Amino acid sequence: xxxxxxxxxxxxxxxxxxxxxxxxxxxxxxxxxxxxxxxxxxxxxxxxxxxxxxxxxxxxxxxxxxxxxxxxxxxxxxxxxxxxxxxxxxxxxxxxxxxxxxxxxxxxxxxxxxxxxxxxxxxxxxxxxxxxxxxxxxxxxxxxxxxxxxxxxxxxxxxxxxxxxxxxxxxxxxxxxxxxxxxxxxxxxxxxxxxxxxxxxxxxxxxxxxxxxxxxxxxxxxxxxxxxxxxxxxxxxxxxxxxxxxxxxxxxxxxxxxxxxxxxxxxxxxxxxxxxxxxxxxxxxxxxxxxxxxxxxxxxxxxxxxxxxxxxxxxxxxxxxxxxxxxxxxxxxxxx
Numbered sequence: 001x002x003x004x005x006x007x008x009x010x011x012x013x014x015x016x017x018x019x020x021x022x023x024x025x026x027x028x029x030x031x032x033x034x035x036x037x038x039x040x041x042x043x044x045x046x047x048x049x050x051x052x053x054x055x056x057x058x059x060x061x062x063x064x065x066x067x068x069x070x071x072x073x074x075x076x077x078x079x080x081x082x083x084x085x086x087x088x089x090x091x092x093x094x095x096x097x098x099x100x101x102x103x104x105x106x107x108x109x110x111x112x113x114x115x116x117x118x119x120x121x122x123x124x125x126x127x128x129x130x131x132x133x134x135x136x137x138x139x140x141x142x143x144x145x146x147x148x149x150x151x152x153x154x155x156x157x158x159x160x161x162x163x164x165x166x167x168x169x170x171x172x173x174x175x176x177x178x179x180x181x182x183x184x185x186x187x188x189x190x191x192x193x194x195x196x197x198x199x200x201x202x203x204x205x206x207x208x209x210x211x212x213x214x215x216x217x218x219x220x221x222x223x224x225x226x227x228x229x230x231x232x233x234x235x236x237x238x239x240x241x242x243x244x245x246x247x248x249x250x251x252x253x254x255x256x257x258x259x260x261x262x263x264x265x266x267x268x269x270x271x272x273x274x275x276x277x278x279x280x281x282x283x284x285x286x287x288x289x290x291x292x293x294x295x296x297x298x299x300x301x302x303x304x305x306x307x308x309x310x311x312x313x314x315x316x317x318x319x320x321x322x323x324x325x326x327x328x329x330x331x332x333x334x335x336x
């Protein structure tokens with residue numbers, strides 16, 4: 001028998017991907033993986049614990065088990081697999097907040113028809129809601145919380161891998177541009193006790209960082225600054241940005257980079273944590289995140305050459321790319 005994948009099954013698996021997303025959202029919201037943390041349980045037990053329809057829950061879990069998320073260890077009895085273990089809320093590296101965000105109803109609204117975006121290049125979310133992505137996200141408190149939690153979770157996955165492979169030690173003052181609630185900056189400062197930090201973001205975002213900074217006893221080393229990075233950024237020795245430049249098209253990304261370069265002394269760095277797209281047909285999570293970028297904020301993922309060209313236009317030089325175990329690598333540029 002042939003071991004080659006069945007082309008019909010491959011195309012159908014992709015075509016029904018929205019069903020998997022909806023199923024993932026449902027079981028994540030129900031915290032099914034948490035309920036299975038101590039071992040297998042029957043669907044009857046799971047349905048009773050979550051107050052849902054037993055028959056429908058069984059059929060959802062059966063479908064997810066066929067994809068390796070959960071396993072039906074005996075008839076109508078399910079257990080966790082490595083893929084569902086990361087959906088638990090109580091494990092290091094939990095993906096629970098990220099799955100809630102990526103599979104939420106907002107995404108289904110945005111992705112229901114890609115054709116208008118293919119025709120005019122305008123982000124899908126703007127076709128549906130007539131407003132830019134971040135206006136939509138932050139105008140709804142519940143959606144904003146889901147988004148912020150997901151971004152913090154992603155940072156928790158990325159920054160330990162970055163710190164294993166990249167040395168920030170020669171920086172005096174590091175500014176985290178659009179640093180959110182400060183997860184990235186505080187992690188770096190904890191490793192480098194001689195360093196000072198500036199956390200820069202919109203006013204309503206920066207306010208939410210104070211608790212984390214205080215809890216980590218970093219208040220005397222972190223300056224909170226609010227503003228608009230399209231207008232200006234605070235002066236610093238080097239800048240770090242995690243998954244920020246990818247949110248914007250080249251013109252807007254260039255504005256941010258030029259605002260950083262304006263303050264840098266020779267040798268000062270702009271340190272990006274971004275996906276670096278691989279060539280050709282090679283699988284790469286960034287190629288799917290790239291679709292999220294043009295459907296939501298209107299940005300893009302980039303290849304090494306695209307980063308090089310973008311930096312050059314901002315008066316910066318790509319000096320190195322440092323891979324790590326996470327989806328986001330360090331893309332470093334210095335002042336020319």
